[in-house]
Amino acid sequence: MNRTGAGAPTAVKGTPFHERTQALCQGKNWRRWSGFVSASSYDLTHEHEYHAIRSAAGLIDISPLYKYRICGSDAETLADRVVTRDITKLAVGQVCYTPWCDSDGKVRDDGTLHRLADSDFRLTSAEPTLLWLHENAEGLKVEIKEETEQVGALALQGPRSLNILNEITDGALAELRYFHVIQTQIEGISVHISRTGYTGDLGYEIWVDASDAVPLWDTIFRNGVKHGLAPAGLLALDIARVEAGLLLIDVDYMPAHRAVIESRKSSPFELGLGWTVSLDKRNYVGRTALREEQSRPTEWEFRGLEIDWLSLEDAYAEVDLPPQIPGMTLRESVPVYAEEEQVGYATSRSWSPTVKKYLALAHLQAKYAKIGTELKIEITVEHQRRTAIARVAKTPFFNPARKRATFDVVRTP
Amino acid sequence: MNNYDAIVIGAGHNGLVTAAYLAKSGLSTVVLERSATPGGCAATEELWPGYHVDTGAHSFTGIDQRVLSDLQLSSGELEILSPDPVLVSPQHGRRTLTLHHEPAKSAQSIQPFSDRDAARWPEFLEAMSLATRVLEVLYETLPPRLAKANKGDLWELARLAIRLGRVGRQDALELMRLIPMTVEELLDEWFESDALKGTLATSGITGICQGPMASGTAYLLLHSLVGGGGVVRHRSQLRGGMRALGTALQQAAVRFGAEVRLSSPVSSIRIKERCATGVSLESGEDLEARVVVSSIDPAQTFLRLIDPTELNPEFVRAVKNIKYRGVCAKVHLALDDAPVFGRGEENGTQSAVLQGASIIIAPSIEYLERAYDDAKYGESSKAPYVDAVVTTALDPSLAPEGNHILSAVVQYAPFKLKTGNWDESRRTVLRDSVIDTLSTYAPNLRDAIVHCHVLTPADLADQFALTEGNIYQGEMTLDQIFMMRPAPGWGRYQTPVEGLYLCGASAHPGGGLTARPGMAAARAVLSHSTKNR
Numbered sequence A: 001m002n003r004t005g006a007g008a009p010t011a012v013k014g015t016p017f018h019e020r021t022q023a024l025c026q027g028k029n030w031r032r033w034s035g036f037v038s039a040s041s042y043d044l045t046h047e048h049e050y051h052a053i054r055s056a057a058g059l060i061d062i063s064p065l066y067k068y069r070i071c072g073s074d075a076e077t078l079a080d081r082v083v084t085r086d087i088t089k090l091a092v093g094q095v096c097y098t099p100w101c102d103s104d105g106k107v108r109d110d111g112t113l114h115r116l117a118d119s120d121f122r123l124t125s126a127e128p129t130l131l132w133l134h135e136n137a138e139g140l141k142v143e144i145k146e147e148t149e150q151v152g153a154l155a156l157q158g159p160r161s162l163n164i165l166n167e168i169t170d171g172a173l174a175e176l177r178y179f180h181v182i183q184t185q186i187e188g189i190s191v192h193i194s195r196t197g198y199t200g201d202l203g204y205e206i207w208v209d210a211s212d213a214v215p216l217w218d219t220i221f222r223n224g225v226k227h228g229l230a231p232a233g234l235l236a237l238d239i240a241r242v243e244a245g246l247l248l249i250d251v252d253y254m255p256a257h258r259a260v261i262e263s264r265k266s267s268p269f270e271l272g273l274g275w276t277v278s279l280d281k282r283n284y285v286g287r288t289a290l291r292e293e294q295s296r297p298t299e300w301e302f303r304g305l306e307i308d309w310l311s312l313e314d315a316y317a318e319v320d321l322p323p324q325i326p327g328m329t330l331r332e333s334v335p336v337y338a339e340e341e342q343v344g345y346a347t348s349r350s351w352s353p354t355v356k357k358y359l360a361l362a363h364l365q366a367k368y369a370k371i372g373t374e375l376k377i378e379i380t381v382e383h384q385r386r387t388a389i390a391r392v393a394k395t396p397f398f399n400p401a402r403k404r405a406t407f408d409v410v411r412t413p
Numbered sequence B: 001m002n003n004y005d006a007i008v009i010g011a012g013h014n015g016l017v018t019a020a021y022l023a024k025s026g027l028s029t030v031v032l033e034r035s036a037t038p039g040g041c042a043a044t045e046e047l048w049p050g051y052h053v054d055t056g057a058h059s060f061t062g063i064d065q066r067v068l069s070d071l072q073l074s075s076g077e078l079e080i081l082s083p084d085p086v087l088v089s090p091q092h093g094r095r096t097l098t099l100h101h102e103p104a105k106s107a108q109s110i111q112p113f114s115d116r117d118a119a120r121w122p123e124f125l126e127a128m129s130l131a132t133r134v135l136e137v138l139y140e141t142l143p144p145r146l147a148k149a150n151k152g153d154l155w156e157l158a159r160l161a162i163r164l165g166r167v168g169r170q171d172a173l174e175l176m177r178l179i180p181m182t183v184e185e186l187l188d189e190w191f192e193s194d195a196l197k198g199t200l201a202t203s204g205i206t207g208i209c210q211g212p213m214a215s216g217t218a219y220l221l222l223h224s225l226v227g228g229g230g231v232v233r234h235r236s237q238l239r240g241g242m243r244a245l246g247t248a249l250q251q252a253a254v255r256f257g258a259e260v261r262l263s264s265p266v267s268s269i270r271i272k273e274r275c276a277t278g279v280s281l282e283s284g285e286d287l288e289a290r291v292v293v294s295s296i297d298p299a300q301t302f303l304r305l306i307d308p309t310e311l312n313p314e315f316v317r318a319v320k321n322i323k324y325r326g327v328c329a330k331v332h333l334a335l336d337d338a339p340v341f342g343r344g345e346e347n348g349t350q351s352a353v354l355q356g357a358s359i360i361i362a363p364s365i366e367y368l369e370r371a372y373d374d375a376k377y378g379e380s381s382k383a384p385y386v387d388a389v390v391t392t393a394l395d396p397s398l399a400p401e402g403n404h405i406l407s408a409v410v411q412y413a414p415f416k417l418k419t420g421n422w423d424e425s426r427r428t429v430l431r432d433s434v435i436d437t438l439s440t441y442a443p444n445l446r447d448a449i450v451h452c453h454v455l456t457p458a459d460l461a462d463q464f465a466l467t468e469g470n471i472y473q474g475e476m477t478l479d480q481i482f483m484m485r486p487a488p489g490w491g492r493y494q495t496p497v498e499g500l501y502l503c504g505a506s507a508h509p510g511g512g513l514t515a516r517p518g519m520a521a522a523r524a525v526l527s528h529s530t531k532n533r
Ligand SMILES: Cc1cc2nc3c(=O)[nH]c(=O)nc-3n(C[C@H](O)[C@H](O)[C@H](O)COP(=O)(O)OP(=O)(O)OC[C@H]3O[C@@H](n4cnc5c(N)ncnc54)[C@H](O)[C@@H]3O)c2cc1C
Pocket: B009, B010, B011, B012, B013, B014, B015, B032, B033, B034, B035, B038, B039, B040, B041, B042, B055, B056, B057, B058, B059, B060, B061, B264, B265, B266, B267, B295, B296, B328, B329, B330, B409, B460, B464, B465, B470, B471, B472, B473, B503, B504, B505, B506, B510, B511, B512, B513, B514
């Protein structure tokens, strides 16, 4: 391996699917994700990939997610101690989305927790979490195993995803409810399939032993083409997740353990994740602080904004231009105003091809966060700062019924 | 009754002092002690018929005088024996360096080693006592005044001491200069004689896994002088052996209304909603209290007695990061003849030893550093630093008539060995190294031995419930003192568990038979419980 003098690996890794993804990545548009190379888009632009997600199916390599397996008689205790949701209520075969906090009740990370068996959990995270899990496991009988490199993961997202999978599994998939997970086989390859995703659409995530990754990709791909399946990169995903109102670490919030100043930290309440916070379950990391915070009125809310098209048109008309809209999600923070006063900031902005609106996710002072409140967002028009009207809106912006629908069991012969 | 205002875990001297103060203030208080005797590391056992041996500490520098008067301990109850000369340090060529309470007498003894050193001796004592006075002010002031404000800034400490108006600016600044130094550097500024520097340097390394050339060891030297009455190491013993301290403090605590339950090991501290509610005993009995004060070290308090899921992972990390790294062992010899060190009576060594002076084997700083070198790589010192006392000198009743007991603290014997454990063969090697070392200076010792007993660091860990056998419940290194003791931000006896306090040597100002942590912890508990009423 290529190493520096200090011994740190310098090579960026390929995921278990790299053999396939690199052949498909025509545009060579790669980015780094947790030390792996990951396709931003496979085509020269990402539009096609986005539309595959919303109208057929997109196949996204999400292997760079950190993955941990927590087993042993105290596995539930550890999981419950770390995350804000009540894991004692998570049944076997169920998955939950959850943030987790430091002792001051500030969010360190968010991810999904899969209960694969009574004492067997899989946790996914955006940040390396092994040490944190170990630090929380003091005195507990658990085995914590990082499986980031050993387990490949694919997100198959979009309306046709069920059809594609149904044809290559034994059909039990139709019964798989939203945020549930099963262990099954795809043409002889043992996999976990969870009905989860980061697109807010009907979709699945497939977890596979790295050694079976390539054949799995081939099988899904071979079968998916006729359904309009396309490999999709992170740019397409980033638009879909804004439409779904899902926040992104490092973009919409700063993990507490990496924040150098207090004001960069956020509590789950401030991120619109109050619904994930159990205040009366057994003691867990941050509970005291969260209880205390909950007893006070929230200062910040995380909300959707819809940017008013006409005001955008007006702003651009002044310089004789049609409105310029971003073709991808913009990740730099811009101020949000009520009259002249700054009352918040938008951290993700994107044009939604499906909703046909310019959308943003924003942190707003609570008294300006009521749905429908008319605010102003900063825009840059020909190098000049302007504002456009933006209305506080409910998220998800796009929320198709198929996302959580239950389906009739279709068994393919 | 099983419901108290306060439960104190451990009847070591600090636990008993805390309990006595709490009871004196009207709190119904119970002390729960694992072993069958009070006193903790101040212990005396009859190892062989008629031989009563101090198996833990065998001398001490300075119990806080206020404790003795506050707890109304009469000299009948607790007879403190303070030998003079304080110590003898035998050298090669049968010479001996002897230090006395009287500076002029010490200077006289130093003179054969160095005229210059002898001349500087009084000045050195003066300088050290000025620096120590600043420390003393800080030790007094730290808990109540220096809250969370600063996390370990020495200059901030200096400023605090000056602000309090009790020490001069120059003295405070000088202390701040000294604290991070190596004890070697400090002594090199003053002296040239190896014998003197070696002898004094021992105070900078006792109980820590560092040598005299390590930064911060100058601090430990100064720490050892606090409460020592301005003399280089006042070394006192107790009539009846060190267990007399536990016995006397137990009586005092009981007099004020506390209950002391021996042979009652605590198995867990009960916590509800992050508040301590009491303890469970190994016997299965549960006791309730709104205040629980633990005198045992943080590793045991937080990682063994408490369900770790009740604590923040950040705090658990800090607790796990506390260094213990025990390096001391003990060797006890029953002798049928008094050991003759140096030239015996010829230069007064013998009468000093027989007046209870400590015997310090530390002929030079280099000797100590080499002793440490072995430990650095996980071996015990081939030529160890030995701090011994003939305990029968001042109290002959501790052994059958005409016989003696020599108690030796031996350093370095690292708890964590490079390979293997403290098994029989290691124990034998350790014993022999001590007997060989002492015999170099007292040739008649070997033949006088009738019994021999060794406590390896592993034994100390078991016998006195000390994590990694550390004699101070955590190393007294620069990063683990003041408001960093036991862990940064937790220097005020409180813990993240509401109602749970620390009062033992793991708390500020640390190890030794000083009673200071116990007294200050009681103050902290009382100031909270009056506020919460
Ligand atoms: C070998 C040795 C030599 C030393 N030499 C010196 C010296 O020369 N000079 C000096 O000043 N200091 C010396 N010390 C250090 C000094 O003895 C200690 O710092 C001091 O005694 C600490 O007192 P304490 O009350 O804080 O703790 P301890 O004396 O350790 O008391 C703690 C008590 O808690 C009890 N306990 C533990 N676990 C439980 C439980 N689960 N339930 C109930 N009770 C429990 C223990 O049995 C013990 O009685 C020496 C220590 C040792 C071990």
